[in-house]
Amino acid sequence: xxxxxxxxxxxxxxxxxxxxxxxxxxxxxxxxxxxxxxxxxxxxxxxxxxxxxxxxxxxxxxxxxxxxxxxxxxxxxxxxxxxxxxxxxxxxxxxxxxxxxxxxxxxxxxxxxxxxxxxxxxxxxxxxxxxxxxxxxxxxxxxxxxxxxxxxxxxxxxxxxxxxxxxxxxxxxxxxxxxxxxxxxxxxxxxxxxxxxxxxxxxxxxxxxxxxxxxxxxxxxxxxxxxxxxxxxxxxxxxxxxxxxxxxxxxxxxxxxxxxxxxxxxxxxxxxxxxxxxxxxxxxxxxxxxxxxxxxxxxxxxxxxxxxxxxxxxxxxxxxxxxxxxxxxxxxxxxxxxxxxxxxxxxxxxxxxxxxxxxxxxxxxxxxxxxxxxxxxxxxxxxxxxxxxxxxxxxxxxxxxxxxxxxxxxxxxxxxxxxxxxxxxxxxxxxxxxxxxxxxxxxxxxxxxxxxxxxxxxxxxxxxxxxxxxxxxxxxxxxxxxxxxxxxxxxxxxxxxxxxxxxxxxxxxxxxxxxxxxxxxxxx
Numbered sequence: 001x002x003x004x005x006x007x008x009x010x011x012x013x014x015x016x017x018x019x020x021x022x023x024x025x026x027x028x029x030x031x032x033x034x035x036x037x038x039x040x041x042x043x044x045x046x047x048x049x050x051x052x053x054x055x056x057x058x059x060x061x062x063x064x065x066x067x068x069x070x071x072x073x074x075x076x077x078x079x080x081x082x083x084x085x086x087x088x089x090x091x092x093x094x095x096x097x098x099x100x101x102x103x104x105x106x107x108x109x110x111x112x113x114x115x116x117x118x119x120x121x122x123x124x125x126x127x128x129x130x131x132x133x134x135x136x137x138x139x140x141x142x143x144x145x146x147x148x149x150x151x152x153x154x155x156x157x158x159x160x161x162x163x164x165x166x167x168x169x170x171x172x173x174x175x176x177x178x179x180x181x182x183x184x185x186x187x188x189x190x191x192x193x194x195x196x197x198x199x200x201x202x203x204x205x206x207x208x209x210x211x212x213x214x215x216x217x218x219x220x221x222x223x224x225x226x227x228x229x230x231x232x233x234x235x236x237x238x239x240x241x242x243x244x245x246x247x248x249x250x251x252x253x254x255x256x257x258x259x260x261x262x263x264x265x266x267x268x269x270x271x272x273x274x275x276x277x278x279x280x281x282x283x284x285x286x287x288x289x290x291x292x293x294x295x296x297x298x299x300x301x302x303x304x305x306x307x308x309x310x311x312x313x314x315x316x317x318x319x320x321x322x323x324x325x326x327x328x329x330x331x332x333x334x335x336x337x338x339x340x341x342x343x344x345x346x347x348x349x350x351x352x353x354x355x356x357x358x359x360x361x362x363x364x365x366x367x368x369x370x371x372x373x374x375x376x377x378x379x380x381x382x383x384x385x386x387x388x389x390x391x392x393x394x395x396x397x398x399x400x401x402x403x404x405x406x407x408x409x410x411x412x413x414x415x416x417x418x419x420x421x422x423x424x425x426x427x428x429x430x431x432x433x434x435x436x437x438x439x440x441x442x443x444x445x446x447x448x449x450x451x452x453x454x455x456x457x458x459x460x461x462x463x464x465x466x467x468x469x470x471x472x473x474x475x476x477x478x479x480x481x482x483x484x485x486x487x488x489x490x491x492x493x494x495x496x497x498x499x500x501x502x503x504x505x506x507x508x509x510x511x512x513x514x515x516x517x518x519x520x521x522x523x524x
Contacts, residue, residue, distance in 0.1 A: 064136030076116040123221040130225045141230040142222040144214050156188030162202035163241050166349050180459045181249035181385050187453050197445040200237040211237040212362045223373030232378045235390050239359025247389035258317045261285050272421040273428050276311040315429050367397050381411035383446055384462045406438030414474035415444035415463050423477045441477055443470055
C-alpha cells in the first residue's frame, strides 16, 4: 500500500498534560511531560495540587481540536470500524487510485486517513502540530509508523527462522524451552489480528541497524520539535526474537521456581511483593532437588547480595539473574536429566552471541541519544512470549539512565493477569535502588492473538477473563502509582486508553454539538 511507504512519523496526542505528583520538588523543573511531572531529588518546596480534568466535559477534553478535525476523526474512525470496508480495503484503495489518479488520491488520503493518524514526513512538517498541541497543554509521542509489506507466507517463514537457534534449525538440538516460548508456525505472522500496533520481523543485522537509525531520527526529531517529547521503540526491531524468547523462558522458569518454593513453605497466595522465603529452607529445597550443591547455593545467597535478614523476596531472587554481571554465569536453565543448572549461552553459536551483544548495544545507543537530546524513551510492550525479556532489558536501562529523572519508560499491559504484581515489584525495586520509576499503563493490543495462541499451543491463557476485569486491573495499577507519586517524587506515569467505542461516542456528541452551533467558533 503506497501510503505505508510514504508515511514517516506517527504522533500520538496525549491527554492534557498535568503533573500527577503532589510531592515536593527539589528545584524548578521543566514543563511537565504527558500525564506526569517527573521530579527526583530531596524535598524543599511544595507543589500546589493539580486540578482534576473532567474528561466527561467534551468541550474541555477536545479544546485543542478544530471543528473540522473532529468531523474528520468521526468519519475516519467510523470507516475504520466497518468490517466490510476493512475486509476489502486493498481493492477499494486500488479502485480509488485508478479512478482519481495518483495525485488526487494522495491528496484525499492526506486529508483523511493520513491526516488523522500521521503527524508528518520529517522534523519540520511535524513541528506545527506539536506546537499547536503544546499550546493547549497536550503532549506528543513520536512513533515510526511504517511496516514492511510482507505476505503472510513470507512473515511466517521469517519468524520461524529468526525464533529458533542454529542448532534447532539444523536438527542437531531439541529446544528445551517451554512451548509458550517456542515459535509456532500457525502464529508465525504476528500481524494477524493486530491492528493497533506495529510489527517488526527480523531480516538481518543490517536491517536492525537500519531500524536503529530510524529510531535515532525519531528521537532527534522529537527533541528538535518539543522540549519534553516522547519517542517510542520496539525491541523486536533491534535484534533476533530468538534471544527474547530464550531469555523470557529463563526468567519465567526462575520466577515460577520461586513461587514453587514459596508454596512448599506455606506462603502460597500472598502478594508477590509480600512473599518472603526463609533462605535456610530455600537452600535445603534446592539441594534436595539436586539442582546444585550446598557450596554453590551458599555462594548465591550472601550477605553482600541479600543482606542479613535471613529471608529472600522475589526481587532478591530475580537479582541473581543480573545483566550487570557476566551473562554467561546467570542465564541458566535447569537440565531435568542431570538436575544441574546449565548456562543458556552455551546453546548459542559464536555468531548468535555476537548478534545478542549487538542487540544490547543498539538499545544502549538509543538510550544515550535520548538522554543527550532530552527525549523520554518509551519501550513498547509486545506479545507475552517476548515480554518478560523486554521488561527485564528495559529495567536494566532504567537502572542506568533513570538516576536523575525518568528517561526510560516501561509499558505495562493491564489485560495480563500478572500486570499488578509487575507494577508493584518494579516500583519497589526503583525505591530500593534509588532510581526513577517511569511507566506507561495500557490495556493491551494483542488480546485475540494471545488467547488463540494459548488455546492452540496448550498453555494457560495469560489474559484477564473479561473487559471489566482488565479495567479493574488498569485502575488498580493507576491508583497504586498515583499513591506512590504522592509519597515519592522519583516516579512518573502516563496512561493510555484503548476504549475506541468511548472515543467515537464522544466525537459523535461533539459533532452533533457543532452542527447545532454552526455560527459560533468553539475552538480558541
